[in-house]
Amino acid sequence: MAPVDSTALLTDHYELTMLQAALAGGTAGRRSVFELFPRRLPEGRRYGVVAGVGRALDALEAFRFDDDTLAVLDGVVDEPTLSWLADYRFSGDVWGYPEGELYFPSSPLLVVESTFAEAVLLETVLLSIYNHDSAVASAASRMTLAAGGRPCIEMGSRRTHEQAAVAAARAAYVAGFEASSNLAARRHGVPTTGTSAHSFTLLHDTEEQAFKAQVSSLGVGTTLLVDTYDVTEAVRVGIEVAGPSLGAVRLDSGDLGVLAVQVREQLDALGATRTRIIVTSDLDEFAIAALAAAPVDGYGVGTELVTGSGHPTSGFVYKLVAREGSDGELVSVAKKSVDKISVGGRKYALRRRSADGVAEAEVIGIGAAPVDDGDDRTLLVPLVRDGEIVGREPLTAARDRHAAARAELPLEAQSMAKGDPVLPTVFL
Numbered sequence: 001m002a003p004v005d006s007t008a009l010l011t012d013h014y015e016l017t018m019l020q021a022a023l024a025g026g027t028a029g030r031r032s033v034f035e036l037f038p039r040r041l042p043e044g045r046r047y048g049v050v051a052g053v054g055r056a057l058d059a060l061e062a063f064r065f066d067d068d069t070l071a072v073l074d075g076v077v078d079e080p081t082l083s084w085l086a087d088y089r090f091s092g093d094v095w096g097y098p099e100g101e102l103y104f105p106s107s108p109l110l111v112v113e114s115t116f117a118e119a120v121l122l123e124t125v126l127l128s129i130y131n132h133d134s135a136v137a138s139a140a141s142r143m144t145l146a147a148g149g150r151p152c153i154e155m156g157s158r159r160t161h162e163q164a165a166v167a168a169a170r171a172a173y174v175a176g177f178e179a180s181s182n183l184a185a186r187r188h189g190v191p192t193t194g195t196s197a198h199s200f201t202l203l204h205d206t207e208e209q210a211f212k213a214q215v216s217s218l219g220v221g222t223t224l225l226v227d228t229y230d231v232t233e234a235v236r237v238g239i240e241v242a243g244p245s246l247g248a249v250r251l252d253s254g255d256l257g258v259l260a261v262q263v264r265e266q267l268d269a270l271g272a273t274r275t276r277i278i279v280t281s282d283l284d285e286f287a288i289a290a291l292a293a294a295p296v297d298g299y300g301v302g303t304e305l306v307t308g309s310g311h312p313t314s315g316f317v318y319k320l321v322a323r324e325g326s327d328g329e330l331v332s333v334a335k336k337s338v339d340k341i342s343v344g345g346r347k348y349a350l351r352r353r354s355a356d357g358v359a360e361a362e363v364i365g366i367g368a369a370p371v372d373d374g375d376d377r378t379l380l381v382p383l384v385r386d387g388e389i390v391g392r393e394p395l396t397a398a399r400d401r402h403a404a405a406r407a408e409l410p411l412e413a414q415s416m417a418k419g420d421p422v423l424p425t426v427f428l
Contacts, residue, residue, distance in 0.1 A: 006069045007059040008088070011124040013076065019117055020081040028084075028117035031324040033346045036096075036110035036126055038103065042138070042311035044418030047409065049141045049402060050109055051171040052133030053099035054188075057389050059125050060090060090118050094384035096391070097349075100174050100402035101379060102409070103134075104362040106425045108347035109316065111380060116323065123318040131316050132164060135308035136171040139285070141406060142309065143301055144176030145414055146289040151298045153193060154180040155280065156306030168306040174398045177301075189395045198252075201228040211241040221247035223278060226263070227254065235263055239270045248276035248297070256281065257294040264295035284309050289416050322346050332367075343427065349379040351408070352426075359408040362425045370428050 022028035041048055065073075065085040073082060092114025103109055110126065112119045144152050154172040157165035157180075169180035170188045179191040186192055196214055204210040211224055220242045226234035226249045238246055249267070251259050256279045267275050279291065280300035288299055304310075319342045325331040334344030348369035352361040353376055363370045372378065383391030406413070413422045 005062065006064050006066055007062045007125055008065050008069050008085075008121075009072060010059070010128065011121060015121050015123060016073065016077050016081065016085075018120055019084075020077045022116055022120075023081055023084060029115045031330065032114065032116040032119055032320060033322040033330065034110075034112040034119045034123070034318055035108045035321050035347060036112075036130060036316055036318045037106055037108050037342075037347075038314060038316050039342075040105045040315065041421050042135075042308075042315065045138065045311070046413050046415070046419050046422045047138075047141075047406075048103045048134060048314060049137040049175050050097045050099060050101045050103055050130075050134055051137035051174050051398075052129040052167070053096060053383070053398070054392060054395065055133065055167065055170070056110075056126055056129045057383060057392060059129060060094075060122065060384065061389055063090065063122065063125070064088065084117070088118070088121070089387060090114065090122070090384070091387040092118055092384070093382070093386065094391075095380040096383045097379050098381050098391070098393070098398065098401060099395075100137075100398035100400070100405065102402075102405045104421050104423050104425050106343065106364060106427075107362055108349055108364065108380065110318075110383075111347060113346075116320075120320075127316055127318050129167075131313045133167055133171040134314040134316070135312055136168045136306060137175040137402075138314065139305055139309035139311070140172040140175035140177055141402065142285040142416065143283075143288055143299070143305065145406070146285045146292070146416060147299055148292060150296065151178040152176070152288075153178060153278075153298065153300045154182070154185075154302075154305060155300045156302035157182045159303040160306040165306065170395065172305060173395060175402055176399070178298075181300075195223045195250075196225055198225060198228050201225065207234055208237050208241060211238055215242045215246075220245045223248040223250050223276075225250045225252065227252050227259075231259060231263065232266065235266050236270070239267070239272050239275070244271040244273075244275070246272055246275045248278050250278045250280060250300070252280045256287075256296070257291055260291070260294040260296050285416055317342070351377040351379055351405075351423075353377065353408065357408060358410055359423055362423050363428060364425060365428045368428075 095111040097109045154169050154177045166184045169182045169185035173190045179193040181194050201210040224238045276297035278298045279296050283301045284304035321344050322330045322332050332344030335342045345366040348365040350363050350370050352363045
């Protein structure tokens with residue numbers, strides 16, 4: 001297996017200067033509890049989706065200060081701090097919402113229990129993963145909800161950073177997308193798909209030659225891109241070349257709703273009643289919802305998905321909520337700044353549900369777990385125990401969890417209109 005690059009430099013300078021001061025002041029070893037949570041949902045959103053958990057666990061496991069990493073830190077911190085970092089291994093516990101779960105304002109998505117020194121260093125890398133992946137998954141969830149069971153394909157790689165593209169494909173799969181165009185996503189178990197772009201058609205002297213080459217290589221089940229020139233003529237030629245068993249045609253421009261109706265009528269008239277219509281071109285959840293009545297069989301989504309459909313970050317924060325006092329007991333601590341208030345104390349959470357399984361509230365206990373009345377779900381699960389990763393799972397498990405958790409929500413969660421969170425957050 002190839003060596004894993006250290007993730008220890010995926011952090012902010014001030015994490016290390018805090019560490020240096022804490023080591024010098026004798027407080028670095030104080031038992032501490034940090035929590036990662038949202039103060040609020042992005043404006044107008046009714047729920048959020050947790051994604052990036054598996055990537056965060058991988059990053060934590062690779063958080064090591066090897067010789068090359070320490071060399072970069074020369075002049076950043078003093079020698080005693082560099083010596084401490086050389087032996088860094090996270091030895092604490094982490095609890096968290098499992099991947100694919102939904103979240104609401106103040107949901108304690110991660111609870112990190114360790115020494116101050118060990119836990120504070122993880123702030124930046126955890127936030128960067130969770131904020132990005134959850135933003136994409138939250139947008140993807142709205143898109144798959146709007147699609148109403150029609151498949152969605154992630155196609156946004158060329159619209160974002162090359163590594164963010166892979167993370168986005170993974171997060172979209174968690175939230176119900178069927179596949180990605182990005183081959184690197186296969187490393188995460190995400191199926192990939194793709195056929196051709198306009199350049200392939202333009203390469204050939206005629207559209208017929210392009211279609212014949214594609215069908216000859218990929219079979220009649222392939223998807224032909226039919227809007228390079230004239231859509232009606234391309235559909236006619238496509239069926240002539242592939243026959244009525246052609247897998248699909250793709251529309252990438254124009255009034256997609258109107259074109260889909262026209263193409264469906266033409267395909268049916270040509271006997272290609274089972275040939276699907278796939279649409280692409282700057283789709284978001286609102287465009288997908290607007291196409292609900294059109295004879296569209298699937299959607300390819302790019303830019304809006306990988307940028308969070310207007311909310312490219314989730315707004316998560318990572319705060320110290322409790323630390324060891326002089327008597328050895330944990331003391332609740334909290335920030336009191338205006339508009340950035342946090343709630344002190346170690347949190348526990350459950351999803352309150354009615355007797356018929358409909359979610360009613362996000363219930364958060366401070367210092368003690370809320371009591372399950374028999375219909376509720378505990379939300380925090382162990383992810384790391386004594387420094388060892390215990391929370392890894394297949395991505396399909398996260399995908400199934402997301403579908404089940406979303407199905408629990410009240411009906412207003414299905415609205416694409418701006419609104420308040422569909423569940424209240426209740427502190428006990």
